[in-house]
Amino acid sequence: xxxxxxxxxxxxxxxxxxxxxxxxxxxxxxxxxxxxxxxxxxxxxxxxxxxxxxxxxxxxxxxxxxxxxxxxxxxxxxxxxxxxxxxxxxxxxxxxxxxxxxxxxxxxxxxxxxxxxxxxxxxxxxxxxxxxxxxxxxxxxxxxxxxxxxxxxxxxxxxxxxxxxxxxxxxxxxxxxxxxxxxxxxxxxxxxxxxxxxxxxxxxxxxxxxxxxxxxxxxxxxxxxxxxxxxxxxxxxxxxxxxxxxxxxxxxxxxxxxxxxxxxxxxxxxxxxxxxxxxxxxxxxxxxxxxxxxxxxxxxxxxxxxxxxxxxxxxxxxxxxxxxxxxxxxxxxxxxxxxx
Numbered sequence: 001x002x003x004x005x006x007x008x009x010x011x012x013x014x015x016x017x018x019x020x021x022x023x024x025x026x027x028x029x030x031x032x033x034x035x036x037x038x039x040x041x042x043x044x045x046x047x048x049x050x051x052x053x054x055x056x057x058x059x060x061x062x063x064x065x066x067x068x069x070x071x072x073x074x075x076x077x078x079x080x081x082x083x084x085x086x087x088x089x090x091x092x093x094x095x096x097x098x099x100x101x102x103x104x105x106x107x108x109x110x111x112x113x114x115x116x117x118x119x120x121x122x123x124x125x126x127x128x129x130x131x132x133x134x135x136x137x138x139x140x141x142x143x144x145x146x147x148x149x150x151x152x153x154x155x156x157x158x159x160x161x162x163x164x165x166x167x168x169x170x171x172x173x174x175x176x177x178x179x180x181x182x183x184x185x186x187x188x189x190x191x192x193x194x195x196x197x198x199x200x201x202x203x204x205x206x207x208x209x210x211x212x213x214x215x216x217x218x219x220x221x222x223x224x225x226x227x228x229x230x231x232x233x234x235x236x237x238x239x240x241x242x243x244x245x246x247x248x249x250x251x252x253x254x255x256x257x258x259x260x261x262x263x264x265x266x267x268x269x270x271x272x273x274x275x276x277x278x279x280x281x282x283x284x285x286x287x288x289x290x291x292x293x294x295x296x297x298x299x300x301x302x303x304x305x306x307x308x309x310x311x312x313x314x315x316x317x318x319x320x321x322x323x324x325x326x327x328x329x330x331x332x333x334x335x336x337x338x339x340x
Contacts, residue, residue, distance in 0.1 A: 035060030139332035
């Protein structure tokens with residue numbers, strides 16, 4: 001879900017040239033979920049191999065990464081670990097929504113209603129452990145660092161960026177800001193043209209800087225977390241009724257004492273769990289310093305075995321992606337030699 005702060009955040013459109021040679025930490029689950037939601041057939045069904053296995057996530061990865069590497073970006077992927085205790089309720093809510101959407105999709109399918117099939121199909125998207133493991137295998141074969149977070153991937157990504165080991169977190173959600181990520185890039189994997197109804201919108205990458213937004217909003221990091229809690233986070237879904245971003249920022253500015261803030265906002269009338277537990281979850285989210293950011297050479301055999309032999313990808317298409325990746329690697333080597 002992610003915290004719905006976007007409407008009040010300062011976002012700057014950037015171009016790919018600005019990200020050249022920058023280390024970008026990708027929220028792995030977030031990007032894979034984008035792929036399985038958007039990369040589908042015309043009727044909204046998944047792209048699959050001859051055995052019925054979903055391949056949307058792998059198609060998304062190999063195509064996007066070949067483009068990113070050619071634009072000289074240095075990618076690192078972080079994946080979720082143990083689910084925080086407070087997030088289980090949100091996951092249960094999501095499960096119910098997907099079950100209901102699946103019923104509506106099946107009804108639309110029986111009626112051959114293509115528009116409704118597309119509408120409900122994306123709401124049934126579920127990222128399985130097998131999909132995540134295959135994505136990790138592909139990334140490692142591509143020579144891209146994969147980091148396993150102890151808990152929330154966005155918290156670990158934010159931690160890596162805040163330590164100065166990377167330039168920005170790549171995610172569609174603003175949660176990384178609440179975890180202290182100094183820079184977040186949105187729309188990286190969906191840049192270009194995106195269909196909206198009968199027309200297309202132009203989508204460009206956006207940079208969100210934490211310090212700039214805190215200054216413009218007139219709040220500090222802790223108050224940003226409190227603001228997120230008023231609106232709703234994965235740890236207190238839906239937030240407090242009647243409070244959106246604009247109302248929330250007014251309250252956070254007016255009531256400096258969190259106890260008074262949540263009393264005025266009627267927290268106890270909306271949630272059984274104390275606000276301090278949600279706040280503590282953000283402040284004490286487990287992260288690790290035990291990671292390595294090192295790139296290795298592409299293992300063509302492993303990539304072909306996974307995509308072509310196991311999942312029926314076109315050998316020509318995979319080789320085309322590999323040629324783009326090899327070209328990027330050669331240019332990188334040439335640059336290193338010239339600098340030496």
